[in-house]
Every structure is written in structure tokens, then in C-alpha cells.
Amino acid sequence: DAKTTQPPSMDCAEGRAANLPCNHSTISGNEYVYWYRQIHSQGPQYIIHGLKNNETNEMASLIITEDRKSSTLILPHATLRDTAVYYCIVPDDMRFGAGTRLTVKP
Amino acid sequence: GAVVSQHPSWVICKSGTSVKIECRSLDFQATTMFWYRQFPKQSLMLMATSNEGSKATYEQGVEKDKFLINHASLTLSTLTVTSAHPEDSSFYICSAQTGRGYGYTFGSGTRLTVV
Numbered sequence: 015d016a017k018t019t020q021p022p023s024m025d026c027a028e029g030r031a032a033n034l035p036c037n038h039s040t041i042s043g044n045e046y047v048y049w050y051r052q053i054h055s056q057g058p059q060y061i062i063h064g065l066k067n068n069e070t071n072e073m074a075s076l077i078i079t080e081d082r083k084s085s086t087l088i089l090p091h092a093t094l095r096d097t098a099v100y101y102c103i104v105p106d107d108m109r110f111g112a113g114t115r116l117t118v119k120p
Numbered sequence: 121g122a123v124v125s126q127h128p129s130w131v132i133c134k135s136g137t138s139v140k141i142e143c144r145s146l147d148f149q150a151t152t153m154f155w156y157r158q159f160p161k162q163s164l165m166l167m168a169t170s171n172e173g174s175k176a177t178y179e180q181g182v183e184k185d186k187f188l189i190n191h192a193s194l195t196l197s198t199l200t201v202t203s204a205h206p207e208d209s210s211f212y213i214c215s216a217q218t219g220r221g222y223g224y225t226f227g228s229g230t231r232l233t234v235v
Contacts, residue, residue, distance in 0.1 A: 057226035110164040
């Protein structure tokens, strides 16, 4: 089984921030958390990853709790093209959970 | 950087024939590659992990004699679906460990339809 759990779906208004949570309560001390997204019929696309510090890149921000048992991916200004299934995974496992289907609405 | 090329992007084959899918790392060496299968509206299901120069490790329930994986070089892994049947129709995706900041890079996937 995957080491991560996520809500099955979320909606977000275009231009607003999308906050996608992920629980990874069994993560070990040296395991990273990676986020990917998948648009229909394509391979997953890398978004961001982190260990324990918050991270930011041109696509998103990643907030990791101090106990590392959960994290939140933030898309600061969601666009319609951000509609996709978002997955958080712990690479040592490489098994995907069900992910969160994010729908950005106009 | 860290590109994985997967082809074909789609293939239609007759029942009983075999199909080979290739996964190449273009600008890095991939000692470890992963193969996934994805059915409509479902998540990616890990089929096997392949390491260069050794036998692949298959997930429970995946038939290793049906899904042959070869990882003969640091830039190429292949998945051969042998004696394909309609129930093997699916979206197959490979992934490679980059050893860089991108972690793991995925191919664009192969849509297999067995008729």
C-alpha cells in the first residue's frame, strides 16, 4: 500500500490559491516527499519535493509540518490548466495513492 | 533536463501477439526504472522495479512471465507484454530515478489496446 493519503477531490476558483493536503504519517526521517501531477492520458509531471524545510519553486510551494507527518502543496494562483490529479509520494516506496483530483473552475 | 522518452505512445495489437514498450533516459543514466499500469480513472499501479544488469522485482500479483522486463543498459529498459489479451489493454508508464533534484522522471506513457 502507498504511504500517503490524500482527499479524493477538490475544487478551486481560478486565480485563487489551491491548497492540497497529504498525510504521510509513517514517513521515516530521511525520506523525501515528492509531488507530481497528471493530466489526462499523460505521464506524471514533477512539481516539487522536500525533506523538512518549506520549499518554493516557479510552480508551487510545499509546506511540511514540523513532525513531517503531513504536507501541503500550494498553487498560489490556480489556472484552468492546473486541473489535474495531484499525487504526493514517498520515493522509497514509489507506490501511488489515489491522489487528489483538482478542478479549477472559472 | 532529466528526460525519459517512452515509445510507442500508443499501439494496437491482436490478441495473442506480443508488444514491446521502450523507456529511455535521454540525458542521464538510470540505474533504477519503474513500470506502472493505469486503468481508466484509477491511480498508477506499480508493476515492477528494474535495476540495470539484474532481474526485475515484480509486485505481488504481476505475472513476470507475461510482463517481461529487460534493463540491459543504463539508458534503456523495455517492457514486453507477451501473448497479449484484451484485459491487458491499459496505459503503461515508466519512470526513472534521476539522481538529481527532479528525483524521479516519468515517461509520457503508452496506450495499449488489444483487439
